[in-house]
Amino acid sequence: MNALGTILKLKRIEKKIRQEDLCQGICTTSYLSRIENNKTIANEEIYRLLFDRLGLDYDKIFKLSSQLDKRIEKWYEDLLNRKCDTENIDELKELASTAGGETSIKFEIVYCRYLLMNNQLEEAEKILMNLRKIFRPELSRNFFIYSNVLVYYYILVGGYSQAAEAGLALTRLVGYENLGKDFELGIFNYNLGLSSLKHGYYETALNYAEKALSIFKDGFYIDRAMDCLIILGVCHNNLKNWDKAIYSFELAKRTLQFLPEKVHERYWYMISNNLGNCHEYKGEYDEAVHYYLQALKYLADQNKIIPLINLIRCYYNMGDLKSARFWLESAERTIKLGKVSKKEWIQIDIFSTLLKEPLSLEEINDIQKTSIQYFLSIEDWIHTIRYCGLFAKLYESQNRYKQANELYKIAFQANEKIKSGGDSL
Numbered sequence: 001m002n003a004l005g006t007i008l009k010l011k012r013i014e015k016k017i018r019q020e021d022l023c024q025g026i027c028t029t030s031y032l033s034r035i036e037n038n039k040t041i042a043n044e045e046i047y048r049l050l051f052d053r054l055g056l057d058y059d060k061i062f063k064l065s066s067q068l069d070k071r072i073e074k075w076y077e078d079l080l081n082r083k084c085d086t087e088n089i090d091e092l093k094e095l096a097s098t099a100g101g102e103t104s105i106k107f108e109i110v111y112c113r114y115l116l117m118n119n120q121l122e123e124a125e126k127i128l129m130n131l132r133k134i135f136r137p138e139l140s141r142n143f144f145i146y147s148n149v150l151v152y153y154y155i156l157v158g159g160y161s162q163a164a165e166a167g168l169a170l171t172r173l174v175g176y177e178n179l180g181k182d183f184e185l186g187i188f189n190y191n192l193g194l195s196s197l198k199h200g201y202y203e204t205a206l207n208y209a210e211k212a213l214s215i216f217k218d219g220f221y222i223d224r225a226m227d228c229l230i231i232l233g234v235c236h237n238n239l240k241n242w243d244k245a246i247y248s249f250e251l252a253k254r255t256l257q258f259l260p261e262k263v264h265e266r267y268w269y270m271i272s273n274n275l276g277n278c279h280e281y282k283g284e285y286d287e288a289v290h291y292y293l294q295a296l297k298y299l300a301d302q303n304k305i306i307p308l309i310n311l312i313r314c315y316y317n318m319g320d321l322k323s324a325r326f327w328l329e330s331a332e333r334t335i336k337l338g339k340v341s342k343k344e345w346i347q348i349d350i351f352s353t354l355l356k357e358p359l360s361l362e363e364i365n366d367i368q369k370t371s372i373q374y375f376l377s378i379e380d381w382i383h384t385i386r387y388c389g390l391f392a393k394l395y396e397s398q399n400r401y402k403q404a405n406e407l408y409k410i411a412f413q414a415n416e417k418i419k420s421g422g423d424s425l
Contacts, residue, residue, distance in 0.1 A: 008035065109145050112131075164195045164204075192204075193208035196208060388407040389411055
């Protein structure tokens with residue numbers, strides 16, 4: 001639908017003219033209502049007569065509306081292709097405001113995408129929340145773009161469940177796939193896959209990542225396809241489909257040769273660290289250590305905390321406490337260089353406690369309760385399972401079988417959450 005109906009409605013209200021008076025001798029009141037609400041497109045003669053009665057130049061408005069829409073769409077396409085500086089935003093904003101209606105709304109939505117890409121999250125949030133007041137799920141281009149931008153916003157602020165909800169609201173509309181180009185649908189599916197992955201819904205993440213990968217492969221968007229392969233590998237890893245996980249990461253390795261060298265280190269880190277995770281889950285600690293050490297090579301010192309924690313945990317599980325302490329000291333030095341998340345702090349605290357000598361049962365109980373409660377509180381089922389198993393084995397070694405069984409029960413429940421997570425979205 002075009003924006004002419006909305007412009008008519010806004011200008012009519014602005015001039016305080018009733019529908020009955022505007023359409024007299026031109027069309028019925030009910031037909032005008034359908035035009036104004038963009039439920040139908042009238043023929044050109046009716047538009048001319050209605051605009052003329054409002055004292056407006058139809059040709060000028062139609063041309064402005066058409067040209068602006070194409071310009072805003074081109075800007076949005078550039079932003080999706082990670083090009084931020086292709087548009088005179090102040091000029092475009094003024095023109096969109098003059099045109100009004102759906103054109104002005106589309107500008108606001110795309111402008112939010114621009115703000116998000118430039119890390120102006122607070123300003124984008126204000127606009128998005130205002131837009132939320134006027135939007136209801138509908139089969140329209142503006143709602144499609146709005147949903148995509150809203151999903152992107154929630155991902156950036158870590159609101160992965162809200163991102164999934166916003167995306168799924170769009171997918172419930174029959175025919176939504178026809179509202180965007182294949183590339184846009186690929187990005188939408190990727191973002192839904194990413195938000196589902198971050199929220200622990202691995203089956204759902206697999207589904208959307210596979211859809212995105214299919215689109216990106218067909219369109220030869222190699223960098224986007226690479227991101228999908230990483231998601232697929234991580235999902236298979238956490239679902240214990242280890243052969244499929246390794247296949248995804250090996251395919252990612254081969255794909256990497258087609259990408260610019262400037263991005264190689266980032267992807268080599270992700271591939272190596274995730275292959276380490278894969279072998280660690282299988283209990284193949286020597287292989288896991290090999291890949292975690294590789295992952296370290298691709299990171300600056302202040303960013304090494306994740307593979308360092310992985311190394312500490314591997315060596316601890318291997319019973320090589322000397323090596324675990326060595327890497328713990330490296331992790332503690334790294335903490336001083338950069339920002340560390342609470343999840344990472346919790347894991348450092350776990351091993352700072354467990355690697356102490358002497359170690360009391362009370363200290364074990366305290367750090368176990370604190371850490372497991374935290375992982376449960378943020379619905380991090382993978383770390384819940386991982387550390388429940390670690391503490392359970394520690395309790396078993398001290399003949400504390402009741403406490404060990406309680407942790408195994410929590411781990412089992414967390415595993416069930418992973419299995420059923422996709423269905424609960």
